[in-house]
Amino acid sequence: MKIALISLGNFRCHAVHLLHTLLERDGFDVRSFLFKAAPFRATPYEVDLLVRLVSEHEPELIGISLISTFYKLACTVTGKLRERCNATIAWGGIHPTIRPEDCLKHADVVCVGEGEGAMVELARALRANPKADALPIKNLWFSTGDGMIKNEIRPLLQDLDSLPIPNHLSPDKVFIDANRMLDFHSRADLVETYDTMTSRGCPFGCDYCANDFLRRLYRDKGSYIRRRSVAHVMGELRLARDRYPNLQEIAFSDDVFTFDDTWLEEFCERYKREIRLPLLCYAHPNMVRDSTMKLLKDGGLKYVIMGIQSGSSRIREEFFGRRSSEQKILNAASILRKYRFRVAYDFISENPYETDDDRRETVKLITKLPRPFQLHLFSLGMFPGTKLTERALREGAIRLEDVECMSEKGYELFGGSLHLGREDKLLVWDVLYFLAKRGVPARTLLVLSRTKFFVQHIRTVTKMLRYLPLDYYGFLTYSVHNRLNFFIFRVFGYARMLRRGSWRFCFRKIKQRIMKQEDTHL
Numbered sequence: 001m002k003i004a005l006i007s008l009g010n011f012r013c014h015a016v017h018l019l020h021t022l023l024e025r026d027g028f029d030v031r032s033f034l035f036k037a038a039p040f041r042a043t044p045y046e047v048d049l050l051v052r053l054v055s056e057h058e059p060e061l062i063g064i065s066l067i068s069t070f071y072k073l074a075c076t077v078t079g080k081l082r083e084r085c086n087a088t089i090a091w092g093g094i095h096p097t098i099r100p101e102d103c104l105k106h107a108d109v110v111c112v113g114e115g116e117g118a119m120v121e122l123a124r125a126l127r128a129n130p131k132a133d134a135l136p137i138k139n140l141w142f143s144t145g146d147g148m149i150k151n152e153i154r155p156l157l158q159d160l161d162s163l164p165i166p167n168h169l170s171p172d173k174v175f176i177d178a179n180r181m182l183d184f185h186s187r188a189d190l191v192e193t194y195d196t197m198t199s200r201g202c203p204f205g206c207d208y209c210a211n212d213f214l215r216r217l218y219r220d221k222g223s224y225i226r227r228r229s230v231a232h233v234m235g236e237l238r239l240a241r242d243r244y245p246n247l248q249e250i251a252f253s254d255d256v257f258t259f260d261d262t263w264l265e266e267f268c269e270r271y272k273r274e275i276r277l278p279l280l281c282y283a284h285p286n287m288v289r290d291s292t293m294k295l296l297k298d299g300g301l302k303y304v305i306m307g308i309q310s311g312s313s314r315i316r317e318e319f320f321g322r323r324s325s326e327q328k329i330l331n332a333a334s335i336l337r338k339y340r341f342r343v344a345y346d347f348i349s350e351n352p353y354e355t356d357d358d359r360r361e362t363v364k365l366i367t368k369l370p371r372p373f374q375l376h377l378f379s380l381g382m383f384p385g386t387k388l389t390e391r392a393l394r395e396g397a398i399r400l401e402d403v404e405c406m407s408e409k410g411y412e413l414f415g416g417s418l419h420l421g422r423e424d425k426l427l428v429w430d431v432l433y434f435l436a437k438r439g440v441p442a443r444t445l446l447v448l449s450r451t452k453f454f455v456q457h458i459r460t461v462t463k464m465l466r467y468l469p470l471d472y473y474g475f476l477t478y479s480v481h482n483r484l485n486f487f488i489f490r491v492f493g494y495a496r497m498l499r500r501g502s503w504r505f506c507f508r509k510i511k512q513r514i515m516k517q518e519d520t521h522l
Helices: 015-025 044-057 068-084 094-098 115-129 211-217 230-243 261-274 290-299 313-321 326-338 354-370 387-395 424-437 442-449 451-455 458-467 480-500 503-522
Strands: 002-008 029-035 061-065 088-092 109-111 140-144 147-148 174-177 180-182 193-196 250-251 279-283 301-309 344-350 374-379
Touching: 002 015, 002 044, 015 029, 015 061, 015 115, 029 044, 044 068, 044 174, 044 180, 061 068, 061 115, 068 088, 068 094, 088 094, 088 115, 094 109, 094 211, 109 115, 109 503, 115 326, 174 279, 230 261, 261 290, 279 290, 290 301, 290 326, 301 326, 313 354, 326 344, 344 354, 344 424, 354 424, 354 442, 374 424, 424 442, 424 451, 424 458, 442 451, 451 480
Parallel strands: 002 029, 002 061, 029 174, 061 088, 088 109, 193 250, 250 279, 279 301, 301 344, 344 374
Antiparallel strands: 109 140, 140 147, 174 180
16 A cells, blocks of 8 residues: 655654654555755645655555644645545644644544554555545544544553654655755765654643643643653664764754753763764753753753743743743853853744833843854744634734734744844844844843834845844845855854864865765756
8 A cells, every 4th residue: 555645844854754664664655755844935836746746656545744834735735636646635743733623624634643653553444445434543533424523532652662763864755845856865975964852742831832732632641741762762873873974963853852860861971972973952941950961061962952032021921931030041041151052042023912121121131141142033923722822812912814824924934033024113123132142232222222213224224234244144035145144154154263273174164065066966
């Protein structure tokens, strides 16, 4: 039996890679289609290419993984697939989990919650009887002529070690981006960062995040926070190091990596002995402790991303549900600076409840953070099912059209500083946050926030800053500004390294860039 799995907007979708391996192990002919590396809008040609390649596989079951931003894209792709394939179409991911009724208007089956067991059982049932429907499979909802069949939720899988290690470079995986099919499975030498997860679940329940919804969904269904054994994780990392000859770093995508000191002690002791590659992870201010970060530094941790979200205690506590005081945040930042990690701080902009006074508090907090650091400024996505979205709808702060599955805000304003896609009023604060990060005193910035000339000419100011070699801003557009700034940033970066005497490192990086360019044109 042939199966097609589709990941929308995420090449590294852990669920699809894992499900591919599980189904393949069960004897199914599986092909995965990883569509778009990042949240850029798909072109009509890319959509048609995806549909054509999937239909050529002649699948009997098609699984589509999506988040709310890609809901409309999933509807389009599903409609086109129905014209060319006689297959059962199942949707899974966080959006179908939160809005299964809406998704069943388009899909035959919706997977609610974690789907490894459910999808394997569905595939087995269809292999035994291709015309089977309304099956009593936990976690699956079915659309039938008589309405919806809503099966109960199964308990959470507690033993994550029972899951296999996926092969991200399988020849049965197709990557589609930039209006073409990309052949990555034969180019393991291009992979420099390996991304994985050691745990499922988050210790916190922020009001803007889906984790709070998932906790409620899985109430009394087992421990929500689960972690793989150190031995299982190390087995995957050794395999990754052997598969990718030019691997430079390991990135952990756990919601929060820095919990469970006993586990971390064993991990760090083995990691520095067996792998010895730089590490990246996510942290929360309430879980940044001196002893933990010292341990991780010794184990190989180089880069930490920590969510702060707002400098206003009112916004953090009343609307975001984050119980982190300013002192706790500054203490965490001080610890990260003490051990000289490369640090990025996440902040959330475009919050309908935020006032200018709240934004001034954010400016003040950014100026207090020990430099250097990167600033990740994200636009608030009103994802369906979260406490904040439900509250904003109830209080009239947003409309139904502002919910992410309708607004698709994530395509345009998912992150990055000095983003010209923002409204003028919000762009003012974007610029002020950026200048605060560069060390401009808070008093000066607060005066600028009230200066009429600065506010009226904010777009001109932003365009000027975008050309300066002060930082790499991470624009989510393939624009002339982006390419030029990136070039200038690299030139100045190499110049600084040469001035410091880092000749060997500088020329090695330039050689790698040249080789990549040659590979691209082959």
